[in-house]
Amino acid sequence: MEQxxxxxxxxxxxxxxxxxxxxxxxxxxxxxxxxxxxxxVQQRLMARRVDQGEHIVGWKVGATSxxxxxxxxxxxxxxxxxxxxxxxxxxxxxxMATLNQPLVEGEIAFLLQEDLxxxxxxxxxxxxxxxxxxxxxxxxDTRIRNWQIRIQDSVxxxxxxxxxxxxxxxxxxxxxxxxxxxMVLEKNGAVAGTGxxxxxxxxxxxxxxxxxxxxxxxxxxxxxxxxxxxxxxxxVVPVAAGDNLKVIIDGLGSCSVxxx
Numbered sequence: 239m240e241q242x243x244x245x246x247x248x249x250x251x252x253x254x255x256x257x258x259x260x261x262x263x264x265x266x267x268x269x270x271x272x273x274x275x276x277x278x279v280q281q282r283l284m285a286r287r288v289d290q291g292e293h294i295v296g297w298k299v300g301a302t303s304x305x306x307x308x309x310x311x312x313x314x315x316x317x318x319x320x321x322x323x324x325x326x327x328x329x330x331x332x333x334m335a336t337l338n339q340p341l342v343e344g345e346i347a348f349l350l351q352e353d354l355x356x357x358x359x360x361x362x363x364x365x366x367x368x369x370x371x372x373x374x375x376x377x378x379d380t381r382i383r384n385w386q387i388r389i390q391d392s393v394x395x396x397x398x399x400x401x402x403x404x405x406x407x408x409x410x411x412x413x414x415x416x417x418x419x420x421m422v423l424e425k426n427g428a429v430a431g432t433g434x435x436x437x438x439x440x441x442x443x444x445x446x447x448x449x450x451x452x453x454x455x456x457x458x459x460x461x462x463x464x465x466x467x468x469x470x471x472x473x474v475v476p477v478a479a480g481d482n483l484k485v486i487i488d489g490l491g492s493c494s495v496x497x498x
Contacts (some may be wrong), residue, residue: 240266241276248282251395254381255283258338265388272390277456279394286317292321295465297453299445300378300397301389301452302438302469310389317440317449318397320465326403328493332377334479340379340497342477343470343483344423344431346416346442347374349408350464354446356454361443364450367460370408371416371442371486375495376467377401378474379391402467405493417441419488421471426482433471442468 247264252259264279265271288294298318301310305374326332334340351369379400392398418433423431439445445468450460459464477483477497482493 239271239278240444243268244275244278245282247279247394248286251279251283251381255287258336260338260383263386263388264393264394267388268384273393276393276413278379278389280318280396283394283396283480284321287320288320292323294319295322295325296320296467297449297460297464298397298399298402298467299449299469300392300399301375302445306470310392312389315445315469315478316389316397317452318399319339319395320399320402320467322397322410324401326401326495328403328495329406330403331498334497337377337379338381339385340377340400340475340477342423342483343474344433344472345374345376345467345470346435346438346441346486346487347402347404347488348411348446348466348468349371350460350462350466353459355459356451357496359450359454361445361447362443364443364446367447368411368446371411371414371419371490372405372408373485373490373493375403375422375483375485375493376468376470377403377477403495404465405491407491409490411443414489416443419483419490421487423472423475424484424486425475425477430475431472435471437471438469445469461493465489466482478486
């Protein structure tokens, strides 16, 4: 794609984000859009956000389960960018008017204490570089109408990331078996989903290693102090105004959020 078109699509998604409003799938209009094109559109979108005062605080990894990869027809995860304005503290409230088509996922977040740059980053490297892990929510959202997305649409739209919610305690990753820890996601007091750490690329640490190596291929890396959302441990949960969500992960505590 020409740079002018990449800029145009990134600007279109930015305007949809700030409205908020929705746009027709990019791939329905540009069938030859490549994954590389999509990441360039994402870069333009996030540059617009940074220009308006947002600060990058980390990354998210998406499509980390086999089911998600099959649904998106891909053989590897994808990534998006987190900013300070996307962050909500546990127990906080999110206004539905600020989102388009939100869905909630329970995940494990990593707080880095060392830089990580690929190639060759392993899960062991990730654990050594991690200050703490915690239970978290990712509120995935899309500016693409009716969730009619292919992988290129999702990546261009910042990997369909809306907001994220962090718990209130970090746990030493060496003290938890991240692959076997169980998760329960509750909606209005009822169980809405269950999962286990191994649902995320066999271990959430593998997802962070994948991200470090994927960024390394692009001349970038993870930085100390950044947060990484490692991927969903179960299916998505739809939300509406008035809903209260809580996620509990063995050894990592809990995280909660409400919608209004």
